[in-house]
Amino acid sequence: MTPEQFIAKWQGSALREDQASQSHFNDLCALLDEPTPAAADPKGEWFCFERGANKTTGQRGWADVWKRGHFGWEYKGKRKDLRAAFVQLQQYALALENPPLLVVSDMETIIIRTNWTNAVSETHTVTLEELRDPRRRALLKAVLSDPDRLRPERTRQAITEDAAGKFAELAARLRARGHDPQLVAHFVNRIVFCLFADDVGLLPAGVLDSLLATTRKNPARFPDLAGRLFRAMKDPGGTLDFVEIDWFNGGLFDDDTALPLTAQDIAAVQEAARLDWGEIDPTIFGTLFERGLDPEKRGQLGAHYTDREKISLIINPVIIRPLEREWAEARARIEAIMAAVPKSGVAPAEIARRRERARTQATPIYRAFLDRLRAYRVLDPACGSGNFLYLALMAIKDIELRAGLESEALGLQRQLPEVGPEVLLGIELNAYAAELARISVWIGAIQWARRNAMPQPGNPILKPLNTIECRDAVLNPDGSVADWPKADAIVGNPPFIGDKAMIGALGEDYTARLRKAYAGRVPGAADFVCYWFEKAREQIENGATTRAGLVATNSIRGGANRRVLDRITEQGVIFDAWSDEPWTLDGAAVRVSIVCFGDGNSAGSPSLDGYTVTTIFADLSAGDFDLTTAQPLANNRAIASSGVTKKGAFNIDGDLAHAWLAAPSNPNGRSNAEVLSPWYNGEDVTGRHLNRWIINFGDMPETQATFFVQPFAHVVLHVQPARSKSGSPSERRHWWLLARRAPALFQRLDGLARFIATPEVSKHRVFVWLPKAVTPDKNLVAIARDDDTSFGILHSRFHEAWALRLGTSLEDRPRYTPTTTFETFAFPEGLTPNLPAASYAADARAIRIADAARALVAARDRWLNPPEWVEEVPDVLPHLPPRKIPRDAAAAKQLKTRTLTNLYNRRGTGEGAWLDALHADLDRAVAAAYGWPEDIATDDALAALLALNRARTG
DNA sequence: AATCCGACACTGC
DNA sequence: GCAGTGTCGGATT
DSSP, rough: OOOHHHHHHHHHHOOOOHHHHHHHHHHHHHHHHHOHHHHOTTTTEEEEETTTTTTTTOOOOSSEEEEEEEEEEESSSSTTTTTHHHHHHHTTTTTTTTTTTEEEEEEEEEEEEEEEETTTOOEEEETGGGGGHHHHHHHHHHHOOGGGGGGOOOOOOHHHHHHHHHHHHHHHHHHHHTHHHHHHHHHHHHHHHHHHHHHSSSTTTHHHHHHHHHHHHHHEEEEEHHHHHHHHHHTTTTTEEEEEEEOOOOSSOOOOOOOOOOOOHHHHHHHHTOOOOOGGOHHHHHHHHHHHGGGHHHHHHHHOOOOOHHHHHHIIIIIHHHHHHHHHHHHHHHHHHHSSOOSSSSHHEEEEEHHHHHHHHHHHHHHHHHHHHHHHOOTTTTTTTTHHHHHHHHHHHHHHHHHHHHHTTTOOOOOOOOOGGEEEEEEEEOOHHHHHHHHHHHHHHHHHHHHTTTTOOHHHSOOTTTOOOOOOOOOOOTTTBBOOOOSEEEEEEOOOOHHHHHHHHHOHHHHHHHHTTTTTTTTTTTHHHHHHHHHHHHHHTSSSSSSSEEEEEGGSSGGGGGGHHHHHHHHHEEEEEEEEEOOTTTTOOOOOEEEEESOOOOOSSOTTOOOEOSOBBSSOOOOOSSSGGGGOOOOGGEEEOOOBBBOSSEEEEEEHHHHHHSSOTTTTTTGGGGGGGEEEEHHHHSSSSOOOEEOTTTTTHHHTTTSHHHHHHHHHOOOOOOHOOOOOOOHHHHTTOHHHHOHHHHHHHHTOOOEEEEEOOOOOOOEEEEEOEEETTEEEEEEEOHHHHHHHTTTSHHHHHHHHSSSSSEEEEEEIIIIITHHHHOOTTTTTTSGGGGGGGOOOHHHHHHHHHHHHHHHHHHHOOOOEEEEOOOOSSTTTTEEEEEESSSHHHTTTTOOHHHHHHTTTTTGGGGHHHHHHHHHHHHHHHHTTTTTTTTTHHHHHHHHHHHHOOO
16 A cells, blocks of 8 residues: 555545544555554454453453554544543553553544653654655554664653752752751752642643743742742642642641742753653652752761662562462452353343342452552651652552453453552651652652543642651660551661661660660671661561561671571561672662561562572572581681781881891890781782781780880881770770780691681682781681691682682672681591691591692792792791792783782683692592592582581581 | 671772 | 772671
8 A cells, every 4th residue: 555545545534433443554554564463463462453352241442453562552533532542541551561652543643652661751743644754654664563763762760860960959059058958958849849740730830930930030039939839739729829729738838938049040940840840750859869969968868779670679579479469369259250151042131130240249359459459558667768668659559450450351340549658658767858758659649640541639639648757767765666557568778887887877875775675686786777677577576567578788698687587587488589789879889688578478489589499598598408507616616717906007018127127136135026027918818919017016015115116116106196096995005016916816826837818808719828927917817727638628619619608798709707607617527627737647638638739829829920020039037938029120010910819810711721620629639538529519518518517516 | 805897998990 | 980809997796
């Protein structure tokens, strides 16, 4: 069909909609060279006319034409109301699986509205005449076959950020003029809400425009005129210059102050008013806005922006899926009742009578589900600006609508949606954030109604949302544990404040009262976020809620924080979790865990990191064995410990140290060598040794220390000033001494020529030998063993895997902790670190491991310090390790990248193959020592190690 | 007196 | 500016 033929046929046509629509659409397919529904999908499953039509009930389809993932298309007779056709499509969009394009046509004009959830909506109109234009035909062809070409570039997020930015600037200017920040926030919020209300038609057309236009010319009148508008909105029956204004209750308009604005400010508001406020995403807006208002108070505002994806990871398993399961059950019962009505074989009157009876029987099931939804409560006890609550409300309303559509399709009478913001319960400490939450939720409810072409909320437009409370969620003013309201589900992202930061952030008094209130339930060393977990667990225990889903830092998997998860898994279950997810917000360096838990009655298998598992353990792992049950072993006690803690500038450069070593002996006749030693930190192990030394007077009294002239003078100059201000009396008093001198460690090292060290935090779990003369910093874990067998066992993949699972992390870098990773690790029988190395010197297993370990260390050392580049020079004193000196500047430059981290970064690549081979050798030797197959799978080895641990701890 | 943490804190490109 | 990768002092136990 040519465009001319098409135009000629449809220009003159006077056919009514139901007679002509299918033939119009088929002609259009022919014109655009696209297959018709009948040709493309004869079964009518994904591309068809009258989708959703039910011959039994006589129900009309949700759309005249539908193509899955493409469009819903509704015809109206010529020049009938096309808006009504849109309403029809919007109301059924959910049933049509949310097509990205909604199209209406009266056979002369075709109007296409884009309907992507994350993008702003755009409208394209194509008239019959325009079909001569190939570009317009291409547009229509895209509707049929490639809707993505119509996807608008502007996302809701972009316009929201734009809008938030404009108001952040305005707020900053108002604050700079000395207005109270809280007042500014409140005022700017009101303007924001007016812009939104204006755009969605809740304010009489033109009121806001003329207010802005008038006051721009005469800014002095702004406080008075804007105040009059705010007052009119606040009161029932309010008017402004004889125009009735709807009633906006709900706290936002309690205070009608309008701050004075300059002409420039008003121009900025006018400019902001041009944005499409109907498309504002309240979840982004609330937070961006909040942050823009007073960047210094960001932390205090509490609410950290949680992106939609993360919120979905909680809301889906905690709220949506359980409700959908409930609906599926109800629907199945309705379906069974309705299906029992005969379609033929009896008299039509009898069929109608039976259908009516079935309806009467089935309707209460649908109504009961609606009642359930209306009585449903979601609690966010750290709601901030309300992102979780907003999305929860949207989800529940979608479920309500879906239930309505599906009931209607089954032949029941659909009820209008009634679920509103009252299903949301919130607790938020910051008054301003709480108010933002209330507004976000209302904006969301209004947007939802518009999007689905449902009736807007009536007067008052904003109801007070007293269910979003402004108070402390974990501690009452009298020091008791705070109460939470009963709710079906608890969700949220509570504030993260590490134990050591709590006093600084919350105050000493508050912290003490909080810890006292939760004594025995939350350890003092736990993060602030843990109190929400414990409180939610208590709610579940008391039957005040059934499910909870909260965000925490990934540290919740270990240490003192894990105690709250231990308690949760003892009584209930973790049914959905994400153990370690990156956080997308800039400026917040953290990785998070998402934990959804309940009373254990939830259906289905748990899901961990998106995979179905049998049980989720308290460390957010799963599998056949629970490594959190591993206990410290007596054999491993008092071997591994961290090094010294300086708390002061006790470090000196190697050159200075050597100068002091070369100086004549001191007035007490003793050499500086007694108080100087090379100092190694994590960096010195994973990178190049930085040749730093440390002044260590051990436990010397001050008078004795003064005799070591240069070192003491250095400490007086560089350490004393800062130390004298220390919070610790003992550190103040003994200012010339290291704060933690690790006496037990040095005692253990006595008699050894070297020891094993590994950095507490590092990308790769590497172990190195350090000479006894070296003082390790506390960021190094020093292991008091000097035999190659112990070294080899520790550097095997088995200990590495064990340490990864049993240790914690700093973001995604593993952390080695002596108690949980070393002390729990079962060495092979007979090679345990409580035995003197000499006792297994003749053991063939030990010798094999030692040989492999020596080969590994030697090859590594040659790579780190190739003899061609490095010269080894004996140090001035015999107990000191030889110094490694680059032969020239070029070598020095090359050596910079010869670090253990860089070397282990090459593992698994061709360049690192030699290292892989040496490690594989070592691993086989260690596996053999345990009596395992040499190629044992890591998981099997972990299970065996746990079994050994259990056996040795009884 | 020892351990272990960081809505991190640096360095270095 | 942002990859890349481990410091350092504090607070609990």
